[in-house]
Amino acid sequence: MHTVGELLRQWRRRRRLSQLDLAIAADVSARHVSLVETGRSNPSADMILRLADQLDVPLRERNRLLLVGGFAPRYAERPLDGDGLAAARDAVARVLRAHEPYPALVIDRRWNIVMSNRAVDPFLAGVAPDLLRPPINMVRLGLDPRGLAPHIVNLAEVRALLRGRITRQLAVAPDPELAAICEELLAPGSEEAGHPAESEIAVPMIFRFGGRELRLFSTTTTFGTPMDITLDEVAVESYYPADAESAAHFTASDAHAEA
Incomplete structure (x- = not known):
């Protein structure tokens, strides 16, 4: 199981930011970011959310970060028809x-x-x-x-456009079910898009x-x-x-x- 520091490091790398980049954006020291990522410092819930905000982590994954860090989730998930x-x-x-x-x-x-x-x-x-x-x-x-x-x-052009859009979405917020749909229906074909x-x-x-x-x-x-x-x-x-x-x-x- 990943620690909160390891998960934050994954998100930072996914966003292609250095520790210094993240530190400046979050108004903390680069040393503190390093200590959090390596597990030598246990971040508070507010610090987790501050870093997650700068990393544009989806709310669902922010809850996961909080849980792994030992805190209660902050974001509800209510049905749209509720x-x-x-x-x-x-x-x-x-x-x-x-x-x-x-x-x-x-x-x-x-x-x-x-x-x-x-x-x-x-x-x-x-x-x-x-x-x-x-x-x-x-x-x-x-x-x-x-x-x-x-x-x-x-159709070939539309498929290519959808593939590009969902690929970018998965890069921002990975999701196994959406990735499976993409692999099933949006695999590159031999036809060239117009x-x-x-x-x-x-x-x-x-x-x-x-x-x-x-x-x-x-x-x-x-x-x-x-x-x-x-x-x-x-x-x-x-x-x-x-x-x-x-x-x-x-x-x-x-x-x-x-x-």
Whole structure:
């Protein structure tokens, strides 16, 4: 079992910081950082959290550091659909509704969909029922041949983009289950990803449904200063039309739904 000093050293190396870098950022001496990492000094709970904050350690792992250091966890993990996070859930629901007629959804740290707006529903028509059983994994939904994969025109490019994004996420916050998903579904293929046109503001996902192409790009929104593990690990994925034709499709579909 690792000591708290060994775990802090792992996080420091993961962030590619020297002991001096961390010491300056945390306003402590480099000698003290060295003593903590080697186990010759037992850090207080506040010191553990001060160092963890400078290392951008996820809240879940900060709790682990505290436990290993002999202290009680500081951060709760409440369900998003529970009373304790009602205000945050309502805020997210408003964001999702406000984004209609364009699709938006909320994913957790393993890319499971925990909330979505009505504009997502048409994309799920024809998806194999077992892929829609909770928890619905967004990566599996998008890349499984029984999911959205047959409708994604630039599938190789999307797969490469997802692989890069999840690889960066795992570098920041390792997770065995997400790593397994990445290995299963995002292994590099022999096909080469295409190059986006210079006019694109972001690399789009290009869907084809019944002869119509929809071009979408996405943005990611997270909570700025979460104190709950659940909020620390969720993100809102919002999709926008990448051209006028795609925008017109969503606007017409929304008008038809309201008629």
